[in-house]
Amino acid sequence: MNRRVIILILDSLGVGFMEDAKDYHPQDVGANTFAHVLDAVPSITIPTFEQLGINKILNHPNLKNYEHMASYGVCNLMHHGADSFEGHNEIMGTKPKKAYLAPFIENMEKVKQGLEKEGYRVSIPKPDLPYLLVNDLVIIADNIETDYGQIYNVSAPLDYITFNEVLKIGQCVREHVKVNRVIALGGENVTPQHLQNSVEKRADGLIGVNSPKSNVYQKGYQVRHLGFGINPEHQLPTLAIKAGLQVALVGKMQDVIYCEGAKKSPGVDTEQVMQDVLTEMDEIEKGVIAATVQETDLAGHAQNPERYANRIEVVDSYLPKVLTKMRADDLLIMSADHGNDPTIGHNQHTREKTYLLAYHKQWKPVHLGERETLSDIAATAADYLKLANIENGTSFLPLIEQQRKE
Structure with a gap:
């Protein structure tokens, strides 16, 4: 049995406020x-x-109703708020935990002491714009x-320090x-000085690196999200x-x-992401x-x-290729992680x-109803692949598997 599950998430494509x-x-x-x-782009074309x-x-008047x-x-959403990281981890089967909200200033001294205990040199170079500077290179802020008080960044110039070392600092903060x-x-x-010059104070009092201004995204960008619980x-x-x-x-x-x-294929460009999906469909057995x-x-934020609309159209233009490549024992699940109207x-x-x-391809379509959590996606995929011990979610596989085509 060579079953595959293809999960395609269009980040932030919500369908109505909770x-x-x-x-x-x-x-x-x-x-x-x-x-x-x-509504805003009535000319949108998404036939697939x-x-x-x-x-x-x-039930939108601008769209056709096919069989x-x-x-x-x-x-x-089971997670609090509307967060990509929490949303994706919920999609993959994690039961969201309620995290603590606080600006970094409230935890700065505790983090400073923890890092110093691990042997790092830690300073607060600008008391009027307080952030932690680790080994004169890495900024924690x-x-x-x-959203306010949800996330702390550990930002680094990777020509001067390895990402593995940055990750160790991040894990200590975590x-x-x-x-x-x-x-x-x-x-x-990115020079250490330019990184420090990119620190700003937001209107609500948060202090941190303006990441686009710092140029960390321009070349050799690396990132790891360390979640709570x-x-x-x-x-x-x-x-x-396993x-x-x-x-x-x-x-x-x-x-x-x-x-x-896991095999990892980073990418932001929509066409590249969809092409990589097609490539993996050729390689994953x-x-x-x-x-x-x-x-x-990103379009929602802008x-x-x-x-x-254009990005949805690009995805739609690739969907026929995805459907064509699907084998008889493939399951495709499409969804999102929150909204960004x-x-x-x-x-x-x-x-x-x-x-x-x-x-x-072998099942008739059915109404899946209103699910309690995004984790139902992982629970269903795990059920289909005969995997046990998913943390959260209820499989909807029984609803669709019984509707086999003749």
């Missing part, structure tokens, strides 16, 4: 990323999405590109804080590897999911191919519905349900 948004994220009430992109059955979920090919439903994420990152052609041992990719299956992580998926032994298209999320009036993620499409 009920609890009115209590915790009132700025997101009214958000519907997919529908509002369709339509054939799979996306309009069974959206749909895929089973369909929606997923609620707030992530100023996300041990001393309970925030959602610690991100170890760095790039080449996440155990890869009970996630789909690691369970698959069962002797193959795993390929493509695009942003390989940035945010840790899996020792049995196991998991999991990919994330990131440029949709509040650019035209760009967002480019028309809502702010440039942050929106707390939205996600679309859910599941296609298998």
Whole structure:
């Protein structure tokens, strides 16, 4: 049995705000990323999405209603807020844990002492703009590109220090804080002084490196996300590897999911991500191919519905090739990790349900209903691959497997 599961995530392609948004994220009430992109760009052409059955979920007048090919439903977010890292780890089977929110200044002394105990030289070079400087190279501070108090960045100039050493510093920070994420990152052609000159204070008081301004993304960029309360041992990719299956992580998926032994294909460009998916379909005999298209999320942050629509169209143009390459024992699951409505009036993620499409050549499409968590994706994939011990989620495989085509 050479079963494969192909998981394709379009980052931030939500389909309507969650009920609890009115209590915790009132700025997101009214958000519907997919529908509002369709409203803003009525010329969008996504025939394969339509054939799979996306309009069974959206019921949008700009889309055609075909005799749909895929089973369909929606997923609620179990994680708090609307976060790509937490969303992806939830997709892979982790039960989200409630993290502690605090600006880095509140944990700075504790982290400084922890690092010094490990033998690092740590200073606070600018008391009026406080951050930690480790060995005169690495900056530890707030992530100023996300929600308040959720993430601390460990930023480094990789011409002067190896990424493995940066990762050790990041892991030390992770041990001393309970925030959602610690991100170890760095790039080449970045001087220590330029990195320090890129530190800024945000309007709400957060202090950190302006990563785009620092140029860490330009050459030799490396990153590792260290999450709170996440155990890869009970996630789909690691369970698959331990069962002797193959795993390929493509695009942003390989940035945010840790899996020792997986083949990793980094990439942001949508066409490259989709081409890599097709390549892995030629090379992976049995196991998991999991990919994330990131440029949709970037378009949401830029509040650019035209760009967002274009990125969906690019994915749609590759979907016929994906469907053609699918074997009789392949299962394709498509979804998102949250929303990022480019028309809502702010440039942050929106707390939205996600679309859910599941296609298998031998099964008739069914309604999958409204799922409690994104982890149902991993639970279903694990069920299909005969893997046990996924941490979270309920398989919808029984709903679709019983509808075999004659």
